[in-house]
Amino acid sequence: MTSLSFLAAADASGLWETLGQYTLIGLTNGMLFALIALGYTMVYGIIELINFAHGDVFMLGSFLALAMINVMTGRDWDWSDPQMLWLGIGLLLLVVPLFCAALNVTIDRVVYKPLRRAPKLAPLVSAIGVSFVLMNVGLLWGGAADRHFPDLISRQNLLGDDAAIGFTAKDLMVVAITVPIMAALTVFVKATRLGKAMRATAQDPVAAQLMGINIDRVIALTFALGGALAGAAAVVYGLYINTVSYQMGFQNGLYAFTAAVLGGIGNIPGAVLGGLVIGLARAFGSGYVGERWTSALVFVILIAILVFRPAGLLGARTREKV
Amino acid sequence: MSNTTAPKRFPMAWFYLALLVAYPLLVYPENALFRLTEISIGMQLTYIFIYAILALGLNVVVGYTGLLHLGIAAFFGIGAYITGILTVPAYPFQVGFIAALVLSTAGAALLGVLLGAPTLRLRGDYLAIVTLGFGEVTRFTLRNLEEITAGTRGLNPVPPPQLPGVLATPLSWLGIQPDWSLDYRLFYYLALGLLVLVVVLLTNLERSRLGRAWVAIREDELAATCMGINAARVKLSAFALGCGLAGMAGCLYATTLTSTAGPDAFDFNRSIIMLCCIILGGLGSLRGTLLGVVLLIGFDNVAAPVLDGLIQGANINPNGNPLLTFSNWKLLIFGVALIVMMRFRPEGLLPSRVVEEELVGYAPQPRGKLLRAR
Numbered sequence: 292m293t294s295l296s297f298l299a300a301a302d303a304s305g306l307w308e309t310l311g312q313y314t315l316i317g318l319t320n321g322m323l324f325a326l327i328a329l330g331y332t333m334v335y336g337i338i339e340l341i342n343f344a345h346g347d348v349f350m351l352g353s354f355l356a357l358a359m360i361n362v363m364t365g366r367d368w369d370w371s372d373p374q375m376l377w378l379g380i381g382l383l384l385l386v387v388p389l390f391c392a393a394l395n396v397t398i399d400r401v402v403y404k405p406l407r408r409a410p411k412l413a414p415l416v417s418a419i420g421v422s423f424v425l426m427n428v429g430l431l432w433g434g435a436a437d438r439h440f441p442d443l444i445s446r447q448n449l450l451g452d453d454a455a456i457g458f459t460a461k462d463l464m465v466v467a468i469t470v471p472i473m474a475a476l477t478v479f480v481k482a483t484r485l486g487k488a489m490r491a492t493a494q495d496p497v498a499a500q501l502m503g504i505n506i507d508r509v510i511a512l513t514f515a516l517g518g519a520l521a522g523a524a525a526v527v528y529g530l531y532i533n534t535v536s537y538q539m540g541f542q543n544g545l546y547a548f549t550a551a552v553l554g555g556i557g558n559i560p561g562a563v564l565g566g567l568v569i570g571l572a573r574a575f576g577s578g579y580v581g582e583r584w585t586s587a588l589v590f591v592i593l594i595a596i597l598v599f600r601p602a603g604l605l606g607a608r609t610r611e612k613v
Numbered sequence: 614m615s616n617t618t619a620p621k622r623f624p625m626a627w628f629y630l631a632l633l634v635a636y637p638l639l640v641y642p643e644n645a646l647f648r649l650t651e652i653s654i655g656m657q658l659t660y661i662f663i664y665a666i667l668a669l670g671l672n673v674v675v676g677y678t679g680l681l682h683l684g685i686a687a688f689f690g691i692g693a694y695i696t697g698i699l700t701v702p703a704y705p706f707q708v709g710f711i712a713a714l715v716l717s718t719a720g721a722a723l724l725g726v727l728l729g730a731p732t733l734r735l736r737g738d739y740l741a742i743v744t745l746g747f748g749e750v751t752r753f754t755l756r757n758l759e760e761i762t763a764g765t766r767g768l769n770p771v772p773p774p775q776l777p778g779v780l781a782t783p784l785s786w787l788g789i790q791p792d793w794s795l796d797y798r799l800f801y802y803l804a805l806g807l808l809v810l811v812v813v814l815l816t817n818l819e820r821s822r823l824g825r826a827w828v829a830i831r832e833d834e835l836a837a838t839c840m841g842i843n844a845a846r847v848k849l850s851a852f853a854l855g856c857g858l859a860g861m862a863g864c865l866y867a868t869t870l871t872s873t874a875g876p877d878a879f880d881f882n883r884s885i886i887m888l889c890c891i892i893l894g895g896l897g898s899l900r901g902t903l904l905g906v907v908l909l910i911g912f913d914n915v916a917a918p919v920l921d922g923l924i925q926g927a928n929i930n931p932n933g934n935p936l937l938t939f940s941n942w943k944l945l946i947f948g949v950a951l952i953v954m955m956r957f958r959p960e961g962l963l964p965s966r967v968v969e970e971e972l973v974g975y976a977p978q979p980r981g982k983l984l985r986a987r
Contacts, residue, residue, distance in 0.1 A: 341738050402952055411737060412681060413955045416892060419885060420951030427945035431936060541881070545749070552742065587753035590746035597743050598731045 308455040313574045319462045321570020322469040323531065326524035327547035328554070328562040329476065330395075330517030336493040336557030337513045339411070343418040344398055346544015347425035348518055352391040352525030353440070353535045354433050356383050360441055370443050380443075380530070384468065388522030395518025396511050404507075422541070429537030437536040440529040461531055468527050472520065473563055479516075480559060489513060493557060542586075546573075549593040555603025564604060626900075633658070633805055637798045638787060656797045657915050662804035663865045665906045666811050668890045669899070670858025673815070675888065676897035676965075677824065678851040679831030680733070681741040683884055684748025688856040690755060690879030691724055692717040692863025697768030697873035698761070710774030714864045721860020722853040729852035733845065748884055755876035762876070769872035774803070800869045807865065811858060815899060818854075827851050828897070886913065889947055893954060895961025904963050909947075917943055 327349055334342045360383070369375045398421055406414045444461045448454055480486035491499040492509045500506050528543070529535055550569045554561025572592055576585040596603065636658070641651050667689055674682045695717040699706045708716070732743045755762050762768065773793030776784075781791060790796040818824045826847045829837035838844050867873045886909060894905025920939040935941050954961070 339738075341742070402956075405956055409955070409959065412679075413959050415681070415738060415741070416888070417952050417955045419888075420948040420955070423885075423944045423948030423951070425948075427942065427948065430941060430944065434935060545745075548742070549746075552739075583757050584753070587750045587757070590750045590753075593746045594732070594743050594750075597735060597739050601735055601739060 305455070309578070311456050313578045314571065315456060315458060315462065317571035317574030318567055319465050319531075319570070320573060321550075321567035322465055323524055323528055323566070324543070324547050324550045324569050325563040325566025326469050326472065326520050326527070327543060328550035328566045329473070329559065330521045331544075331548050332551040332554070332556055332559060332562040333489075333513050333517050335551070336559075337489065337496075337510055338403070338407070338414075340403065340414050340418060341548065342517075343415070343544070344421035344425055345395075345517065345521060346540035346542075346547065347422050347429065348391050348395050348398075348540070349521040349525050349528075349543065350429050350535070350537060350540030351394065351425060351432075352387045352522040353529045353539070354429060354438075354537075355390050356387050356526045356529050357433075357438060357440055357535060359383060359386065360443075364441070370441070376443060380464075380526070383526045384523055387526050388519035391522030391525065392515040392518035395514040395521070399511060399514040404510075422544075426537055426540065429540070433535070433537055435537070437534050440533045440535050442533050444530055465527055465531055468523065472523055476516070476520070477559065485509075485512060546589060549589055552593060553596050553603055555605040558603065558605050561603055561605035568604075630809065634802075637801055652797055654915070655801055657911075659797065659801045659804045659869060660866075660914060661906060661910050662801075662808045663862050663869065664887070664890070664910045665808050665903055666804075666865070667859050667862035668887050668902050668906045669811055669815055670855040670862065671887050672855075672891045672897065672899070672902045673827070673851050673858070674855035676891055676902070677819070677827040677831065678848060679737075680848060680851065681737055682744045682852075682855065683741050683881070683888070684744035684746075684751070685855070685859050685887055686879040686881070686883035687748040687751035688721045688725060688859035689863040689866065689883065690751060690873075690876065692721045692860030693867035693873045693879070694755060694762060694768065694863075695720045695860070696864040696867045697771055700771050700868075701768045702770070702772075703768070707772075710772075710868060713868075714861060717864040718857045718861040721863065722857030725852045725856025726849060728856075729849050733848045733852065745881065745884075748879075748881060752876045752880055755879070762873075765875045765877070767873040767875045768867075771867045771871050771873065773799075773868065773871070794871075804865055804869065807861070811861075812899065812903075819899070823847065823850060831897070886910075886947070889951055891961075893950065893962060895964035898961060898963055898965035901961050901963035901965065905961070912946075913943065 327346065330345050330348075331342060334340060334345070360379075363379060363382075364370070368379055370379060402417050402421055403414050406417060444464055446459045446461060448457045448459055449463060450456060450458050480489060488499070488504045488509050489512065491502065491504055492506050496506050499509075528539075546569055547566070550565035551562045552565070553568055554563070554565030569589060569592075572589060573585045576588040580588065637651075637655050667685065670688075671682060671685045674680050674685075696713045698704055699708045699713045699716060700710070701707075728744070728747055732740060735743060756764055776791055776799075784791050789798050791799075793799050826837065826842045829840065829842055830844055830847055834844055837847075890905035890909045891902045892905070893901075893909060894903065895901025917940050924937060924939060929937060
């Protein structure tokens with residue numbers, strides 16, 4: 292990822308400064324992965340489907356954000372004015388998640404819902420199919436080459452120009468957007484009636500339905516929430532990484548899925564923890580092992596976790612029901 | 614399981630085989646266009662045979678045994694690279710084709726076992742992810758170990774096999790030139806011959822004790838274990854055979870292409886396309902798998918470029934509009950095909966009888982029914 296190499300090159304003189312810098316980069320990137328991972332984990336928690344298309348919903352979200360920025364710039368939106376800038380980002384954070392939520396719910400309705408009682412392979416293969424379709428839509432929309440995403444937020448170091456560790460306005464933006472979203476999600480799932488219904492459905496759909504929960508609505512809500520989180524992540528990703536391409540959904544989707552599995556799939560705090568760990572692993576990997584090995588490293592971690600602790604870091608070990 | 618013999622189960626098999634054997638030997642009009650079409654179709658058929666071996670390997674793992682393997686392309690690539698390392702002039706080995714074929718098959722099978730041994734106890738979708746992850750790790754490793762694999766350039770030239778002397782006379786009767794680079798028909802028959810061998814092997818395995826154990830595991834692992842089947846061993850054998858066949862296909866691929874191709878020829882998309890082939894044809898069905906390969910690889914390698922050429926030739930698209938380039942719609946077509954198949958014909962076009970019976974009871978459900986409680 293471009294920003295990783297960019298920041299890793301920042302002059303951090305001592306050993307500890309370097310370590311601190313990588314940790315900071317890792318945590319910031321990890322927040323992003325966590326946001327995408329939440330969508331995977333929530334959907335898996337409810338219907339036990341690895342939603343391969345999730346990463347591509349995220350990708351289309353970032354294309355929409357890019358298109359909106361281009362239109363707004365064309366209409367003389369003044370991005371250099373801080374007020375207009377935050378207003379614009381607010382607008383993006385409203386429209387793109389709505390779009391992604393609607394897209395995700397539509398996919399569920401059209402493709403997955405008819406397969407609820409099919410053997411497990413059927414929805415999984417369909418999800419791969421949806422992923423291909425969305426990727427192709429992205430290819431036709433944005434072209435095969437990487438697209439530049441406007442660099443709207445300054446790279447100025449908030450800790451002072453000659454501080455040993457860089458923490459830029461961009462990094463702050465990531466934290467300022469992702470952390471409240473995750474907090475809101477936790478409150479929603481833990482404290483509201485609908486959140487309770489979601490948890491009940493995840494635990495046992497039949498029993499939940501017997502208790503009068505409309506599980507179709509709960510599932511749709513889950514897809515909507517997951518999509519919205521992916522949309523928010525898409526905006527943040529575009530503003531932070533500044534490059535989008537039709538293939539990024541697959542790559543980032545895999546990282547995010549790894550994060551979800553790492554934390555214990557179906558487990559919401561687990562996904563956040565997993566995202567942070569993946570972010571850190573990538574940052575340290577590109578800092579100490581070499582940038583080109585980072586992706587391989589992430590997958591090696593994934594395989595190791597699945598082999599030695601399939602339930603993930605926070606997941607409870609469940610026995611297969613017969 | 615029926616006890617009918619192979620020719621009865623595939624009444625048309627001999628006919629198709631005869632057609633494929635005869636195709637390059639027929640005399641075509643000496644018209645330049647005809648000649649060119651014959652050669653290019655013959656060359657594409659060679660690749661279709663190779664991919665058919667790959668798909669049959671995947672079918673052993675996914676179709677018979679029901680283990681979702683999303684990284685078959687990695688084993689295809691491992692086979693190709695083992696062949697490359699063992700035969701290219703840059704390395705001192707230069708063992709020749711037969712040894713390379715055996716070693717890449719064995720090497721891929723061994724890696725399959727190494728990957729499978731710790732992971733096969735995982736639940737279905739977790740196994741899918743592990744194989745996917747392994748596929749990606751393999752691709753990155755092939756790309757990054759530049760000192761060994763030459764990075765994105767790939768290893769070349771992979772030399773053609775040595776023709777045994779006894780074949781010289783029959784070849785000259787048939788009018789085939791004894792030079793691999795001049796006459797596509799040598800590779801054509803080599804690939805066809807190996808494919809037939811694999812099909813014969815699998816037809817027999819299908820009805821053997823091991824083949825029935827694979828299917829039993831797919832149908833119900835617990836019940837199969839209760840019947841005294843050693844699930845771990847049976848699954849591992851399916852994994853080894855499937856990955857081994859993939860490695861064999863990889864060796865053929867590298868030899869035919871005279872290069873290992875770059876690591877990106879063995880990416881996730883390749884795995885998915887092979888999976889699409891066997892799903893389209895019918896999981897666990899030999900003839901279905903072959904049909905799926907012909908349809909999908911034919912579409913991918915033959916129909917799509919031809920359509921692209923037609924669109925270009927007809928001058929519909931003078932400005933290079935990407936929406937009018939047919940290849941840009943390929944993923945969409947693959948994706949829709951997968952979705953539609955899963956919805957309306959999950960058993961595939963030519964399903965195996967067992968799978969069909971299993972899936973007949975499953976029809977698209979009316980709305981608002983209960984979730985399947987696992």
